[in-house]
Structure formats: structure tokens, C-alpha cells
Amino acid sequence: SGTMSSDSENINVFCRVKPSPEDDTVEYKARNDYSENIAELEIANPLQSMNRHSQNAQTTHKFAFTKIFDQTSTQSDIYEAAGRPLVESSFQGINGTLFVYGQTATGKTYTVSGYDNDGATSPIGESPRELSVTEDSGVITRVLSDIFSGSTGDNELESVTISYLEIYKEVGYDLLGEGRSKSHPDELPRVTPMKDARKRLNLRNLSVHTVNSEQEALRWFELGNTNRKVAETHLNDASSRSHCVFTIGVTCKKGGNNKTTLTAKVNIVDLAGSERVGKSHIERSTLLSEARNINLSLHHLQQVIVALSKGALRHIPYRNSLLTQVLSDSLGGNSRTVMVATISAQTRHLEESVSTCQFAQRVAEITNKVKANETMDPDALILRLQDEIKI
Numbered sequence: 001s002g003t004m005s006s007d008s009e010n011i012n013v014f015c016r017v018k019p020s021p022e023d024d025t026v027e028y029k030a031r032n033d034y035s036e037n038i039a040e041l042e043i044a045n046p047l048q049s050m051n052r053h054s055q056n057a058q059t060t061h062k063f064a065f066t067k068i069f070d071q072t073s074t075q076s077d078i079y080e081a082a083g084r085p086l087v088e089s090s091f092q093g094i095n096g097t098l099f100v101y102g103q104t105a106t107g108k109t110y111t112v113s114g115y116d117n118d119g120a121t122s123p124i125g126e127s128p129r130e131l132s133v134t135e136d137s138g139v140i141t142r143v144l145s146d147i148f149s150g151s152t153g154d155n156e157l158e159s160v161t162i163s164y165l166e167i168y169k170e171v172g173y174d175l176l177g178e179g180r181s182k183s184h185p186d187e188l189p190r191v192t193p194m195k196d197a198r199k200r201l202n203l204r205n206l207s208v209h210t211v212n213s214e215q216e217a218l219r220w221f222e223l224g225n226t227n228r229k230v231a232e233t234h235l236n237d238a239s240s241r242s243h244c245v246f247t248i249g250v251t252c253k254k255g256g257n258n259k260t261t262l263t264a265k266v267n268i269v270d271l272a273g274s275e276r277v278g279k280s281h282i283e284r285s286t287l288l289s290e291a292r293n294i295n296l297s298l299h300h301l302q303q304v305i306v307a308l309s310k311g312a313l314r315h316i317p318y319r320n321s322l323l324t325q326v327l328s329d330s331l332g333g334n335s336r337t338v339m340v341a342t343i344s345a346q347t348r349h350l351e352e353s354v355s356t357c358q359f360a361q362r363v364a365e366i367t368n369k370v371k372a373n374e375t376m377d378p379d380a381l382i383l384r385l386q387d388e389i390k391i
């Protein structure tokens, strides 16, 4: 039947420019054409425009995006354009992914997780202060809030689950393991990828928590962030060096047909900083091995994206890293996916900003095959098959 077919759709790519002091900024122009959903980012290259001898030197770089968020954009602007649509489609059984990519300190974590809720985290179950969406809340907080308060259309929300995975040097850590905060990352359960009988990825040891309210969900998220900070302190600034994947499972009963269940997964992904090893002034050998490791992971991600952007019938090397295995549905599979490329407007980061935008152009070429995940209860399925036979 028609509802089971899949639709091809491209990954929508957004750009966010981090606010910075007015001196030392690159001249860039953003043109958003709201009616067409096309935006163009033009970055002037000050180094080349100063060189009057090279007539043919490229003085500007131009990049196409779905939309550009300039330095004045708010957390809510980003959410409305890039986050909310994923919540709405999750109620229809459609998987969604939002991932942020960019150089260190360009606002990836701010975009996804907002400002840190400084201060004490209360254990799950105790009753501390109320958590809620504030101006600085990132995509994850807003998604969790909307899932519990947004309109599910004709369908009825049945259950919500969450999990929170950190990947550091190819090792997966469960940030919500056992529901309490840890004092050392070694205490966090290690997550390993396995294939189940149907050859689907199964993340062993990643806890999946059912949540019944926005408060409960936000409390888990806060616990995960506390564990993430612990890891950061012990693992040489793991924040820039690790990847975090927050996953929300949404189950709905289909309206007018409560024998059909719709299930969707929404992944929100904060990637490691994308700068190249050569540019960061890393001297200590341990740090160098870490840098290679992040870059290795991002390198594998880039390989997957290049293979996908070149089109069908290619071998896609998902298996080379844990990150690409986790993101296999999000990239080229069954998921509605959006990317937010974060860049700095500062002149000294020009090269990195251009390279981030170039990567984004590749990602925009990827097509996913999106279809609603519907399952019927066995009785309903038998009735439907009997109906079909009669015709």
C-alpha cells in the first residue's frame, strides 16, 4: 500500500555563524530567500583581495544552504527551522537526525545542548528545582519539551524513551548508565556495537529509559551532561574530542486506526571539532594520538559522506567506525536528516570556515529514503490480508 513506500529526500543543510567581536571579522554576506528555501553565503577572502597582482585570484567563496543563521540568530530560530520539523514527523513514524559539524568553539554544543545548567544535579527521582526551556536552551531541551506538549496531530503519543551515548577514541560510553552521576569515566558502562538476528545494529550496554514527562526527560538529560563533564575533565578536554548522540524513541498509536503503531527515532548529534591535526598545536604524544583518533572518526564520517554524495551503487564504508555505524540510518538511510554547520566569523578562522562549508556542500548532495515505520498488531494484519485476498 502507498503508506509503506519510501520517499527520497535530500539532507537539509543550515549554517550558523557564531557571534564574535566586531574587529577581526571576515566580511561575509548571507542572503536568505525564504520563499525558495535557498540561501547563499558569500565569504570575502581578505588575504587574496589584498594581493593586487593576482587578477584571477578567487576573492570570494560562495556556498548554498537551506538557510543561514547570522550572528543575531537565537536558539529558538534554529529550533523552529531545524528541530521542530523533526518532532512533527516523529509523530508520523518518521526517523529524524540533526547533527552539528564545525571547528572547535564555534557553538556546536551551545546549539545542541544550550548553556550548561551550572550547579548541582539531583539524582533521578528526588525533587529539585523545576527544569524548563529558557532562552539559551538548545535543540535537545526544546525537542524533549515539544514531544510532551506539541500537537501529535491525529495520532496519540504512547511512549517516549531516551538514551545518551558518548563516543571517545572509538569507545562508546553510556552517559545515563544506572541512573546516577559518576566521578570517573571508567565507571560509565562501555557500549559495543552488535548485529542482531536481522543484521540490524544493536548497541549493547546502552541503557534506554522510558520517560513519562518533560521533567523526567530533562532530568535524565541533565544527568547525562554531568557525566559528560566528568569525562571531559578526565579525558583531556573530551568535549572537543568526543562525539555525543542523544536518541529519543517516539511511539504513537495511529489515529482512527489504533491497531497500527508508529515508531520513530530522533538522533541529535554533537560531533567532535573538525579542525585538522596539523593546525592545532599539539605537542604531547598522547594528545596527538587523541587528535588522530577524533580525526580518524571524522575521517570515516567524511568517507561515508563522499561515497554517498557520489551516488547509488557504491560501497558505503559504514563499518569502519562506531560513529558511522550509529549514523548509518541518518546518512543515506531511513531518516529525515538536517545538518547545522557552525562557523566562526573571525579572519583567523577563515580557512576552517571555508572547509566546514565545503563539507556541508557535500552533505547537501546526499539523498535519504524516508518512510514511516508502521507496525500492525497481528490481528489487524490478518484482517487486512484477508481483505486484500477478497479483492
Ligand SMILES: Nc1ncnc2c1ncn2[C@@H]1O[C@H](COP(=O)(O)OP(=O)(O)OP(=O)(O)O)[C@@H](O)[C@H]1O
Binding pocket: 017, 018, 019, 102, 103, 104, 105, 106, 107, 108, 109, 110, 111, 115, 239, 240, 241, 271, 272, 273, 342
Ligand atoms: N550563538 C552563540 N551565542 C552565544 N554564545 C555562544 C554561541 N555559540 C557559542 N557560544 C559560546 O561559545 C563557547 C564555545 O561554544 P561551544 O562549546 O558550544 O563550541 P563547540 O563547537 O561545541 O566546541 P567543541 O568542539 O570544543 O565542543 C561557549 O562558551 C558557548 O556558550
